[in-house]
Amino acid sequence: xxxxxxxxxxxxxxxxxxxxxxxxxxxxxxxxxxxxxxxxxxxxxxxxxxxxxxxxxxxxxxxxxxxxxxxxxxxxxxxxxxxxxxxxxxxxxxxxxxxxxxxxxxxxxxxxxxxxxxxxxxxxxxxxxxxxxxxxxxxxxxxxxxxxxxxxxxxxxxxxxxxxxxxxxxxxxxxxxxxxxxxxxxxxxxxxxxxxxxxx
Amino acid sequence: xxxxxxxxxxxxxxxxxxxxxxxxxxxxxxxxxxxxxxxxxxxxxxxxxxxxxxxxxxxxxxxxxxxxxxxxxxxxxxxxxxxxxxxxxxxxxxxxxxxxxxxxxxxxxxxxxxxxxxxxxxxxxxxxxxxxxxxxxxxxxxxxxxxxxxxxxxxxxxxxxxxxxxxxxxxxxxxxxxxxxxxxxxxxxxxxxxxxxxxxxxxxxxxxxxxxxxxxxxxxxxxxxxxxxxxxxxxxxxxxxxxxxxxxxxxxxxxxxxxxxxxxxxxxxxxxxxxxxxxxxxxxxxxxxxxxxxxxxxxxxxxxxxxxxxxxxxxxxxxxxxxxxxxxxxxxxxxxxxxxxxxxxxxxxxxxxxxxxxxxxxxxxxxxxxxxxxxxxxxxxxxxxxxxxxxxxxxxxxxxxxxxxxxxxxxxxxxxxxxxxxxxxxxxxxxxxxxxxxxxxxxxxxxxxxxxxxxxxxxxxxxxxxxxxxxxxxxxxxxxxxxxxxxxxxxxxxxxxxxxxxxxxxxxxxxxxxxxxxxxxxxxxxxxxxxxxxxxxx
Ligand code: HEM
Ligand SMILES: [Cu+2]
Numbered sequence: 001x002x003x004x005x006x007x008x009x010x011x012x013x014x015x016x017x018x019x020x021x022x023x024x025x026x027x028x029x030x031x032x033x034x035x036x037x038x039x040x041x042x043x044x045x046x047x048x049x050x051x052x053x054x055x056x057x058x059x060x061x062x063x064x065x066x067x068x069x070x071x072x073x074x075x076x077x078x079x080x081x082x083x084x085x086x087x088x089x090x091x092x093x094x095x096x097x098x099x100x101x102x103x104x105x106x107x108x109x110x111x112x113x114x115x116x117x118x119x120x121x122x123x124x125x126x127x128x129x130x131x132x133x134x135x136x137x138x139x140x141x142x143x144x145x146x147x148x149x150x151x152x153x154x155x156x157x158x159x160x161x162x163x164x165x166x167x168x169x170x171x172x173x174x175x176x177x178x179x180x181x182x183x184x185x186x187x188x189x190x191x192x193x194x195x196x197x198x199x200x
Numbered sequence: 201x202x203x204x205x206x207x208x209x210x211x212x213x214x215x216x217x218x219x220x221x222x223x224x225x226x227x228x229x230x231x232x233x234x235x236x237x238x239x240x241x242x243x244x245x246x247x248x249x250x251x252x253x254x255x256x257x258x259x260x261x262x263x264x265x266x267x268x269x270x271x272x273x274x275x276x277x278x279x280x281x282x283x284x285x286x287x288x289x290x291x292x293x294x295x296x297x298x299x300x301x302x303x304x305x306x307x308x309x310x311x312x313x314x315x316x317x318x319x320x321x322x323x324x325x326x327x328x329x330x331x332x333x334x335x336x337x338x339x340x341x342x343x344x345x346x347x348x349x350x351x352x353x354x355x356x357x358x359x360x361x362x363x364x365x366x367x368x369x370x371x372x373x374x375x376x377x378x379x380x381x382x383x384x385x386x387x388x389x390x391x392x393x394x395x396x397x398x399x400x401x402x403x404x405x406x407x408x409x410x411x412x413x414x415x416x417x418x419x420x421x422x423x424x425x426x427x428x429x430x431x432x433x434x435x436x437x438x439x440x441x442x443x444x445x446x447x448x449x450x451x452x453x454x455x456x457x458x459x460x461x462x463x464x465x466x467x468x469x470x471x472x473x474x475x476x477x478x479x480x481x482x483x484x485x486x487x488x489x490x491x492x493x494x495x496x497x498x499x500x501x502x503x504x505x506x507x508x509x510x511x512x513x514x515x516x517x518x519x520x521x522x523x524x525x526x527x528x529x530x531x532x533x534x535x536x537x538x539x540x541x542x543x544x545x546x547x548x549x550x551x552x553x554x555x556x557x558x559x560x561x562x563x564x565x566x567x568x569x570x571x572x573x574x575x576x577x578x579x580x581x582x583x584x585x586x587x588x589x590x591x592x593x594x595x596x597x598x599x600x601x602x603x604x605x606x607x608x609x610x611x612x613x614x615x616x617x618x619x620x621x622x623x624x625x626x627x628x629x630x631x632x633x634x635x636x637x638x639x640x641x642x643x644x645x646x647x648x649x650x651x652x653x654x655x656x657x658x659x660x661x662x663x664x665x666x667x668x669x670x671x672x673x674x675x676x677x678x679x680x681x682x683x684x685x686x687x688x689x690x691x692x693x694x695x696x697x698x699x700x701x702x703x704x705x706x707x708x709x710x711x712x713x714x715x716x717x718x719x720x721x722x723x724x725x726x727x728x729x730x731x732x733x734x735x736x737x738x
Contacts, residue, residue, distance in 0.1 A: 011385040018377045022415045029419035119431030128440025135432040
């Protein structure tokens with residue numbers, strides 16, 4: 001059959017949206033656990049939630065939202081064929097990701113220093129709801145951190161492609177999908193942040 | 201049956217590449233389909249061997265060939281292999297890949313490289329599962345359900361097995377995404393939603409279940425690893441966790457997963473029955489719609505596995521009610537198939553025999569499912585051999601027999617050669633007979649109170665257990681005849697033409713075996729999938 005190699009943008013986007021949906025569902029299992037255990041241990045959850053470092057959380061939220069903005073601007077920039085700007089904006093996004101992870105590292109070190117981590121003796125001797133809260137917190141945030149890492153790597157790959165010119169104004173679906181993924185990472189954090197740092 | 205020589209320009213050789221790497225790195229949906237077929241079917245045979253060993257152990261009371269620990273490991277590995285390595289990836293991976301793109305008039309799936317990646321993930325996951333059997337604390341012994349607290353504590357190699365299943369789940373998700381996108385974007389001109397073959401409809405519904413349910417399996421497996429490796433205690437009552445929450449998460453995936461197994465099977469049956477009854481399918485719209493209805497309603501019934509685990513009475517009532525609701529779309533399909541047969545000119549060839557036995561066996565499996573779905577009766581038979589009999593009727597008598605039907609119906613298309621009819625029918629007769637002896641006795645044993653997952657039992661259960669084991673041997677004989685006949689036929693049998701069965705779906709309008717690009721020109725579809733006056737033309 002004779003055919004020009006064609007790219008199906010609609011298809012690529014549809015596929016990406018489906019994938020993002022599966023990622024949300026992955027986290028939804030953890031949110032489900034959060035909901036049930038919160039209703040079972042409201043007092044312990046509140047006490048533990050008050051002990052979280054809201055400063056770290058807020059800072060990281062600001063960082064992620066900024067990074068999402070940069071990613072979105074990169075998509076606009078590539079449509080205008082401003083390659084240098086695209087690279088700068090992607091670099092900024094990745095820098096935000098790294099800062100986010102560094103922050104996380106500091107926050108976790110402080111908590112682990114206080115003897116708070118899954119399976120720690122301190123939690124084992126505390127009230128049961130507290131241990132559940134922190135285990136869920138570590139798993140949810142850890143899984144999210146993994147997604148930050150994957151997202152940043154993905155954007156780095158896209159950046160290399162932009163530099164090489166294989167992703168350009170005429171064909172930028174990869175950048176668009178990379179940015180979509182990044183927004184998802186952001187979105188999940190937007191759920192995590194209030195649940196663990198704010199509402200309790 | 202025409203005796204056209206297979207064209208030398210088929211996907212087997214028309215690219216000039218025939219070495220092993222041209223297969224395991226191929227992005228052609230047909231080659232990937234065959235990769236899936238051989239790998240999943242290979243695991244099926246492994247699972248069968250383990251199943252036969254289980255039956256030999258249960259042949260007589262007391263220890264026959266293995267002790268309790270080995271028995272636990274054997275049924276666990278049997279279950280894991282059959283579910284995660286054979287039946288879930290098998291149907292979409294093998295026949296979804298082989299047939300679906302051709303049936304919608306496409307050259308390939310939407311993301312061919314992702315498709316190959318899916319198979320690789322499957323293969324890697326399978327290797328991880330296999331590694332878990334021979335390393336660490338030895339094969340997992342938790343049952344395929346990996347229930348906590350046992351799975352969090354046992355010294356066997358659960359973490360690695362769970363990791364393997366996780367990777368396979370990821371593969372399943374990617375296949376689902378690929379197929380949904382393919383069916384939305386790549387239908388040929390004239391291939392309207394109302395003209396989609398019912399197999400495509402069922403693959404479409406399946407793909408949605410794969411996309412929507414499998415992530416929950418993913419997180420559940422991650423949590424098991426967290427329990428074991430981090431000591432998270434999320435399901436440990438001693439530290440505030442709740443093991444019942446594990447069961448919820450597990451079944452939120454695993455009940456929909458039974459639709460990943462059975463929906464494509466129903467699609468096969470919907471395609472085979474009209475061809476061999478020489479009649480358009482009865483109730484096309486209702487069959488297509490019921491696939492979607494099953495996929496949707498099926499995601500709300502997981503609680504029927506947990507009536508005895510501790511749930512509120514209200515929850516039990518609701519789950520029970522919803523379980524009965526899902527039975528309706530399944531029954532709709534059965535009635536439509538039977539109506540299609542009515543006054544048809546039925547030819548009882550091998551694919552049709554397997555399809556007809558599907559209807560019977562699946563109906564038995566489905567109706568016994570209602571006994572388990574009704575809380576009052578479930579309390580009595582929960583965790584007995586009744587359950588074991590029930591799900592083998594659905595997964596083996598249903599999905600498995602449909603898989604065999606598909607093998608006889610479609611594989612000749614891709615090999616250009618065909619098995620001999622008579623041995624195929626003999627094989628079917630053995631399998632059908634053996635199957636019913638094997639599993640019907642199990643259901644009776646369950647009603648009498650024999651629990652599942654024990655290597656030993658009370659002497660009063662001995663006679664029926666012996667009968668059941670003899671049934672498994674009859675089944676095995678049938679299976680061997682089928683395998684020898686089928687594969688001998690595919691490689692050395694009589695050549696077949698492009699449309700040996702007189703089907704009207706698109707795959708029968710292209711050469712046998714199909715060329716890599718499937719169609720010379722993009723087909724323009726002019727008729728429905730079961731309009732046999734136009735058989736063989738797009
Ligand atoms: C010759 C074929 C087969 C034989 C003889 C066989 C036999 C058995 C037996 C005796 C058990 C129950 C063990 C017990 O609870 O004490 C069992 C469990 C099971 N079988 Fe099969 N089986 C066969 C084929 C299949 C197929 C085709 C599937 C699925 C597609 C399957 C899926 C399962 C599953 C999921 C379990 C439950 C394992 C567990 O309890 O964790 N089996 N099988
Ligand atoms: Cu179920």
